[in-house]
Structure formats: structure tokens, C-alpha cells
Amino acid sequence: MDLAMIWFALVVACWVLFAVLEGFDFGVGMLAGVLGRDEHERAAAVRTVGPVWDGNEVWLVAAIGVTFAAFPAWYAALLPGLYLPLVGLLLALAARGVALEFRGKVDSAAWRLRADVVLGLSSLCSAAGIGAVLALATTGLALGPGGAVPGVGVARSLAPLVSAPALVGALVGVLAALLSGAAFLGLRTTGPVRVRARRVAIATAGVVAVVVVVLAAVAAPVAAPVAALAVVAGVGAARRREGLAFGAASLAALGGVVAAFAAHAPVVLPSTLDPAFSLTVAGAAASPGALQVISVAGVLVLPGVVAYQAFSYWVFRERVASGREVAA
């Protein structure tokens, strides 16, 4: 196994960590305003991700940055190929991050209401956007020679959004985030929010299982185990085994992302025009010198990153109660 293949695996690993960790962030963002019936409950729900969401989102920076460093041609084909969807996603993530951070900083009901609305909508758009982008990135773009997607006007990069992979990806992205977010809220809150979150987790798990079974039957048999994991998550929530529910939901997200990237490996970005234009691990890889530099950096740094992120989750391991004023 050469260095380029290892880095391909690491890019996928970054996407997995992003999908799993930020997946529940998105779900909590969508659900906080719905499951929280009063300010205390909503604040408690948002607080479960308050200390960790930003660190979770950095896995997207890592995925993109590592792609740029290890596979410049992949980076240079994927990003302009999905130009407008990615810009839309970045704007949704911008609104979301600011809504999360600013929400509790002003003690005003109107301010918090606006933050909650923006948080809910932007979380929905972000989850759908990531789902669509990942689906398109793994099923392929209309890559021409030189890795460029031809086209006219705004349709050049918007048209791929109205395709079966993009729509299914968006739907699965939202459902997976809801399942993961509900399971996380069940695990991290108390009282009524916890009860409602469990109910949402059970219902969403059922929908996810049905959608994935249909998807497996029609297009991708490899996705079948993901349906089983969704069922486990639903059963876990029903039996009040919240850790099991969240673990199964996370594994389902992991399985979905790995299956999507593995389907065409070692092709990293398939061309829907002509397989000759598809980008492969070997064809897109950076020079051995560049791969060595980021390998040294990765070996030195990433274990530490995982360790201090785990420390952060350990520090904030207590359930967030909604029975008291929660400080911003």
C-alpha cells in the first residue's frame, strides 16, 4: 500500500469524522427549536453542542485541506465542478456557526428567537448540502479533459443538484443528521427534552431504515448494513439505551460515507462523460515530497488532535439539565 492510498484513506477518515461529529451537530441544530418547548429547554439542547461544534466542523477543514495537499488535481476538479452548491453550503455553515455562538450572548427573547430560526434552517441546509455534495462527489461529475466541468451560466454547477444522486444524498443527509442529533440529545439531556428526543430518534430510525433498504434494492446493495444499524439505533432509543442508539447512528453514518467513497476506489472522482477523464488516486496524488511532508505532520499532530478532542468530550460529559437558567 503506497503513501497515496494511505492518504486517500485518511481523506475518507476526515469525511467520516466530519459526518459523524458534525452530523449530530446539524441534527441538534434542527431539533433544538422543535424539541425545546421553552427557553430553558432550548438553551439546554443547544448547550449540548456548544463547546464542541466548532472542533467538529474543523474536520471539514481537514478533509478539504488534506485533499488540497495530497491530491491537488482532485481538489482542483471537485471544487469548481460543484462551485455554486459549495458556496451555498459555506454560506449556510457561516450562518449556522454565528447563530450558535451568538445565540446566548444577548439576553433578549427576540435575539434568541432569530438565532434559533437561523440555526434550524441553516442546519437543515447544511445537512442537505453535505449529503448532496458527498453524493455527487462520489458518483461523479461531468469532468472533461483537464478535470474541468464544462457548462453555461449558473446551470454549469447548479444543474447537478437536480439529479437523483444529489436529491437522494440531500434526503439521506438530513435524515442521518436528524437520527444522530436525536440520539445525541437523548444521551446528553435530561427531562422532557430527553424523552422527546428519544421519540424522534425512534421515528427517524424507522424512516432511515426504509429509505436505505429501498436505496440498497434499487442502486447500492452495499448500503444494506446501514439499514440494520439504523434499526439498532431505533431499538436502542426505544429501550432507553441511549449510548447504544447514538453509537449505532454514528456507525451508520460512518458506513454510509465509507461505502460511498469505496464504491469507485481507486477512482477518487468519476467522470460521467468518459471514464478516461476520471481522476484516480495515483493520477491525482501530489509529489512524494509533498506527501512525505504532510505525512510527518499528520503523524505528529493528528493523534494529539484526537486526544484533546476526546478530552473535551470528557470534560463536558455531564448531561445538560434544563431545569435551571443555563449560562451562555
Place this chain on the structure above:
Amino acid sequence: MTALELSRLQFAVVTVYHYLFVPLSISLSALTAGLQTAWWLRRRSGLGDARFGRATMLVGKLLMATFAVGVVTGLVQEFQFGLSWSAFAQYYGDVFGPTLAVEGMLAFFLEATFLGLWWFGRDRLRPLVHLATIWVVALGTLISAYVILAANAFMQHPVGVALDPVTGRARLADFGALLTNEVVVASFPHTIAGAFMAGGALLLAIGVWRRWRSPAAREEGAVLTSGVSDGPSLTRDEAPTWRLLARVGAWTTLLGGVAVALTGDVLGKVMTEVQPMKMAAAEALYETTSHAPFSVFAVPLPGHAQPTSLDIPWLLSFLATGDPTATVQGIDDLAARYVAQFGPGDYTPWIPVAYWTFRLMIGLGVLATAVAAWVLWRTRRGRDLEPAGRGWLALGDRWLVRFLPVIPALPAAAATLGWLFTETARQPWLVFGLFRTADGVSPTLTPAELGLSLAGFALVYGVLAVVWVRLVLHVSRADLVDLHPDPVEVPDDEDAPVLEPSY
């Protein structure tokens, strides 16, 4: 407009916008860490002093607000090089990509995770551990700044790179050389010093406003009261903290300003060496000149017939090389040299932009430093500003408080102008001497897509700016909060939180 022009405009807009928040994040994280360290040291030695804890909380809130906008606009930067500059990414990704990847892995994770630990961990972490988390954030911002400036320095002065003779693509030859580029060694201290001016000026403005300018302070004159209903109150209890904030901000701005001048001098000399055209453009010096004068201003620009101008003899030669008699290369000679070296083309940047951004950058920086020196001198040894007083000095105070809202904008504007200068005066190059900006744009990107994305950025970034300003004003108006409030008795009823671990 063409896709190239729109791509350049969009890159300028989102990058300049992002950079309004970066200097504040760098300096406010270090200032928060410094203030909390002072609080911790005093608490440990038994000197009860609420000022430092309260100032820590206030600066920390400003940091949280600023950092959030910096994070979400910084994420865009990570994508920009691929979205609209994919040809550059393809040809130079081998060199440029590792810097961005290393920055993400080494610094971005640190900042994001530890800022969350700091803000939410106040009542969970032991005081020393809690203090350590904010220092880690400050360290992360510095690492981030260094690596990103190394990437920029590569564009200014490419080192550590080899070109593949067949594909024309760049290959990373020496990452160590990339990180020790003489340009980044000079631009990093200059940039960091400028960042401290930005954070210092914000604290100065807030401190002076709350202590000497807010309605409560003005109404009561020298008498301090509590319970004023309109506007933020000024209590005898809080006044020392606002004073501390104003003076810490002023010291930071003053020292930052001095450091900016010294490091700017070094950077200017390095730039004269590696990009003589940029410095000639900064002076609009068309002819190669010995004993060159420094043009303070000129209307119209030097090079035109008979400008109205103010020159300082020999100063440009001295600033550029350290020798007042030295010869400084002019634009015309350099342009001819580049044509001979790189083939036919226009190698002259946009001179009026280079000339005026450079001058305004220096002017605004000097002004901010002078304001800081004034505040320090007027509040020396416990003295108060006297905006309501009589005489010339009080008049100065009155002008100071009248223009307080502008003061935080001075270093921010200077930094923006500095970046506009250094990036536009590098043109037509994206990577100096190797790769032209016109060759870097994504090949099939359409003007319609760029128009739509630019509108989207303008709309969302515009709203973010308004909300950020509102939050900063809110934080500036709010009452002070102690870093560790006295423990509150939790009432013994069923509403009391049951803290059980989730996992």
C-alpha cells in the same frame, strides 16, 4: 466583467472581510490570556483584585464574538483556492496545499477545541487548567498566522519549489525553506504587531467610553454613582476596571504601533530586494534614482508634470536599503528588465492604488499610535480624562471621546490597506515571477456563477457584520461580570439539576 475580474473581486472581498476579524482574534486571545494570568497570579497571592477577572470576561466575550465570524469566513478561504482558482491549485497545489493542510491540522483544531473548553469550562476545569486553555488558543492563532503568512510569502517570493519541466507544474522541493522564507520571517512580526494594534484600539475605545464618555460618566462628571437608568451605569466599583481596560488597550496599541514601524522597515527592505517593482510602485518612482526622496504626498502622482508635493530628501533610499545615498530602481527600468526576462507584457501594477494604500496604511497606523500615546499620557498616575474641562488639553480629550467609535477602525483600515497594497502591487503575478494571476482562474467557471456567489457573499457577510457590531456594542454596554462569581446557593427543590454523566 470577465470571470477573471469577478474572481479577483470576490477573492479580494471575502479575504479582506475575513481579515477584519483575524487581527482581533489573534490579539484578543493573547490579551484575554494575559489578563487572566494577571488575575490568577493576584488571586493566588491573596490580593483580591476584581479588575483583572472582569476585564478577562469582557475581552473573552469580544473574542468569542469575533472568533465565530473569523471561523466561518476562514472556512471559505480554505475552499477559495479551489472554487475560483483551480488552475492555480492544480499547478501549485503541491506546494501550497501542504501549508493549508498543516495549518488546519496544527492550528485550527487547537483554536476551535480549546476556545470551547475555555468558554464552557469555567466551572468545570481547575483554575490553572482553565488558564492554560486560553493560552493554547492564543498559541493556535499565532501558529495559524505563521503558516498562512508562509503560504502568502511563497506567492510573494517563491522558494523551496521545483518546476516539472514536462507538465510545468510546481513540486514541493524544500518545506523547511518554504517555512523560513525571508518574506515570512519579516511579514509575521509585522502582521502580529498590527494585530495587537487592532485589539488594543478596541479595548481602548470601550474603556474610555465606559469610564469617561458614557451618558452616566458624562452626567455625573467626576462623581461616580450607581443606578443611572439611561445608558450603562458607572459605579465606583466598576470604574477601575474600565480604566484598566482603557490603559491596557492604549499600551497594546502604542507598543504594537512602535513594533509595526520597526518591523515594517525590515519588511520594506526585504520587499525592495525580492520585489523591487512593488516598492517602486509604492513610491510611484518612475526613474531609477540615487539619493531618492520619500514622497509624503503628491497630487497628481510623481512622474506627472509638476505635482504639488511634499518630499523628504534621501529618506526613500535610506528606507529601502539602509543607505541614504543608494540607488533605488524605478518603474520604467524594472518594466524593461521584466520584459527582457519574462517576455512581452505589462509588468507594472496599478500605481495610484499602490501609492495611496501605502501612504494611508502608514498614516492611519501613526494616528492610532498617537491616540494611544495621548490616552496614556492624559491618564498617567491615576489622572482622568477631562472631556468636560477647559483648556487645550481638555479640548484634546473632547475630540478623543467624540471620535471614539472611529478609533478601533484605524488599525483595521491600516491592515486592510496594507494587504490591498501588497497583493495588488504583486500583479500581474499570482506567484511572483512564476505564475500569472490570469492563468490561475478556474477554466470553465462562468461569470454568471461568480455574480451569483458574489451576491450571496455580499448578502450573508453584510448581515454578519451588522450582527457582529450589534453584539460588540451590547457587550460593551453590559455590566461587568466576575470571572468566578461567588458560589450561589442551589435551592434544594426538585428543579435542582441532576448531573449524571452521559457516557
